[in-house]
Amino acid sequence: MTGFYRTGKCETGRDDLGRHVVCAQVTAEFLAYTRALGNDLSTPRPGFPGLKAGDRWCLCVSRWKEAVDAGVPTPVVLAATHENALDVVSMEELMRYAIEPVA
Secondary structure (H helix, E strand, C coil): CCCCCCCCCCCCCCCCCCCEEEEEECCHHHHHHHHHCCCCCCCCECCECCCCCCCEEEEEHHHHHHHHHCCCCCCECHHHCCHHHHHCCCHHHHHHCECCCCC
């Protein structure tokens, strides 16, 4: 179950210091990138099945932006991304990587 609060939603609150608000469909390249930076999202651990390319996961907006800036963007599901992401990235940037049409 994704989301900081494991509700299946990319919602945030004061306990979520990483701001897990970008719903992404992770790629193999992104998983390798974030693992190289010390955040291994692909290895299963107790309570966490590990991610594989194509899985959807709520990412920290700063890590998503960092990956975009490094040339390793991962697609975004706009309808499931929390509006607080706009405090860090623009709507235009999110839309550039959106995989589903915006209503």
